[in-house]
Amino acid sequence: QVQLVESGGGLVQAGGSLRLSCAASGLTFNRYAMGWFRQAPGKERELVAGINYRGSTYYPDSVKGRFTISRDNAKNTVYLQMNSLKPEDTAVYYCAADRSIIIFTTTHQYDYWGQGTQVTVSS
Numbered sequence: 611q612v613q614l615v616e617s618g619g620g621l622v623q624a625g626g627s628l629r630l631s632c633a634a635s636g637l638t639f640n641r642y643a644m645g646w647f648r649q650a651p652g653k654e655r656e657l658v659a660g661i662n663y664r665g666s667t668y669y670p671d672s673v674k675g676r677f678t679i680s681r682d683n684a685k686n687t688v689y690l691q692m693n694s695l696k697p698e699d700t701a702v703y704y705c706a707a708d709r710s711i712i713i714f715t716t717t718h719q720y721d722y723w724g725q726g727t728q729v730t731v732s733s
Contacts, residue, residue, distance in 0.1 A: 612636040612722045614705050619727030622695055626731070630690040632705030632724055639686040643708045645720060646679060646690045648701035648729070655704070659690055660713035668713040673699075695731045702726040 618630040643662040649655040659679035660668040667679055678691040688705060706720035
């Protein structure tokens, strides 16, 4: 049974930082591309960072230079370091896994999802 468990969310002031973690189990982690998505109320779920099993990364312009995704294959964990947070970063953040070398930006390509962790950035 595949499980993705996110942690590290919380309340932070604008300009602050948070580090999210996603622990994976039940899959061959080092064969999966991993993505961090977020969904704000009334908005579609969007990719904010992706990393494939070779370590190549992708970021949309909205977070480029502020967010960093990394993975530790020995710990089956993917991280999202978020710096210079803005109120518009407020959302539920989800990690997702896709057995592909390609970092897909659309949700339907991903095979497994975590339950999400809330990130709230106050102004």
